Amino acid sequence: MFDENKSEITLTGVSALLIIAAACGVIFWQATQSVTNEEPTLDRIERTRTIRIGFANEAPYGYLDTSTGQVTGEAPEVAKAILEQIGVTNVQPIVADFGSLIPGLKAKRFDMIAAGMYITPERGLEISFSNPTYGIGESFIVKAGNPLDLHSYEDILDHPDAKIGVMGGSVEQGYAKKLGIDARQIAVYSDYASALLGLKGDQIDAVAATDLTVNDLLAKQASDEIEKAQPFSDPVIDGQEIRGYGAFGFRQEDVAIRERFNEELAKFIGSPEHLQLVKPFGFDESTLPGNKTAKELTQTP
Numbered sequence: 001m002f003d004e005n006k007s008e009i010t011l012t013g014v015s016a017l018l019i020i021a022a023a024c025g026v027i028f029w030q031a032t033q034s035v036t037n038e039e040p041t042l043d044r045i046e047r048t049r050t051i052r053i054g055f056a057n058e059a060p061y062g063y064l065d066t067s068t069g070q071v072t073g074e075a076p077e078v079a080k081a082i083l084e085q086i087g088v089t090n091v092q093p094i095v096a097d098f099g100s101l102i103p104g105l106k107a108k109r110f111d112m113i114a115a116g117m118y119i120t121p122e123r124g125l126e127i128s129f130s131n132p133t134y135g136i137g138e139s140f141i142v143k144a145g146n147p148l149d150l151h152s153y154e155d156i157l158d159h160p161d162a163k164i165g166v167m168g169g170s171v172e173q174g175y176a177k178k179l180g181i182d183a184r185q186i187a188v189y190s191d192y193a194s195a196l197l198g199l200k201g202d203q204i205d206a207v208a209a210t211d212l213t214v215n216d217l218l219a220k221q222a223s224d225e226i227e228k229a230q231p232f233s234d235p236v237i238d239g240q241e242i243r244g245y246g247a248f249g250f251r252q253e254d255v256a257i258r259e260r261f262n263e264e265l266a267k268f269i270g271s272p273e274h275l276q277l278v279k280p281f282g283f284d285e286s287t288l289p290g291n292k293t294a295k296e297l298t299q300t301p
Contacts, residue, residue: 041111042257050090052110053079056098058167058192059216060281061116061246064095074281075114078133078268079248081277085264097190099169102126105249111257113249118171124298128252130261132245132289132297133269134278138172139214140164140229141199141207150206152233153179163187165195165204171244172208175235192217200225210244212282245292 045051055062055071062073071093080091094110101113105127119129142150148162149155153175156162165187166173176186187204189195195207196217206229209217214228235242250258268274270288278284 040256041251041254042260045111045257046087048090049088050092051083051088051112052092052094053112053114054094054096054101054104054110055113056101056115057095058098058115058213059220060212060283062114064093073116074134074278074283075116075246075248077277077281078265078274079112079114081273082261082264082268086260097169098167099190101169102249105251108251111250111254112261115249116246117249118244119247119294119297120171120174121298121300122174123249124294126252127249128254128258129294129298130248130250130258130265131269131294132247132292133265134283134287135243135245135289135292136287137211137232137234137243138175139209139211139232141196141209141214141217141226142205142229143199144225144227146227146229148205151229151231153181153208153235154233156181156185156206159205160185162206163204165189165198165207167192167195167209170209175237175242176208178237179235196221196226212287215282245289245297247294 039047053076055073055076057063060073062071062075064070065072076091076093083091094104096104096109098115101115101117102123104110105113113127116134117123117129119132123129138153140150142148148159150159150162153164156164156176157180160182163185164176164181166176166189168188168190173186173188177183187195187198189198192207192209192213195204198204199207200223211232218226218228248261250261275284
């Protein structure tokens with residue numbers, strides 16, 4: 001028997017479902033359009049002539065010059081030179097802990113990383129890199145007289161009681177782990193100022209950093225309590241002596257700006273203008289990257 005009331009309820013229910021489905025469709029369409037219509041990074045940068053760069057306040061790679069209030073260093077200065085060729089006139093620097101640079105880039109806090117970041121296969125899984133602008137080795141800062149005779153990462157392995165200080169998220173932290181140094185022998189710091197205090201306070205026995213960072217830190221400290229470990233042997237991982245190659249970081253989807261940046265970079269690196277620009281930061285012909293490419297350096301051994 002036909003139930004008129006039940007039919008009305010059923011039709012009403014169907015209508016409600018159709019309205020909900022339609023509303024969901026509109027929301028999905030709007031969300032899709034929002035993603036689809038997002039302006040590509042290169043287009044926005046060319047239109048506004050503005051870019052945001054992330055740096056970690058680590059001399060000589062990228063840091064705030066307190067005497068001028070300006071961000072400088074190898075990476076920001078090279079970035080400015082390249083970006084000028086692209087038409088960028090306004091560079092907005094954003095400071096972050098080194099370990100926060102990649103998450104900050106992916107979260108779109110800034111458009112590129114200009115911190116002299118080493119290219120590694122692990123980092124290449126998260127972001128893309130420009131081709132390198134330099135290549136350098138490693139070093140340690142130790143107490144005066146180097147009491148434990150530390151001249152390599154391997155020497156830390158040979159001294160179970162020795163402790164090494166590294167910056168969080170740095171390649172030095174990765175080197176120590178890959179070489180099998182016990183986690184209890186690795187002290188992680190947010191910056192080198194804290195690591196040096198730890199060294200002077202006998203909390204650690206060495207601070208690991210790039211050779212240029214070590215030179216810069218010691219020049220600024222002017223302290224007879226600490227010194228550079230000399231000579232020093234670069235770490236050997238998977239049978240290869242490690243040399244770090246620094247570059248600029250981009251989001252993986254920002255292919256256009258990375259390729260455009262690389263075009264200008266290829267013309268600039270190694271030129272007299274480039275060498276003159278980076279000379280104040282300790283870089284010269286010996287630190288040029290040669291023919292190394294980001295593609296080669298992000299490949300897993």
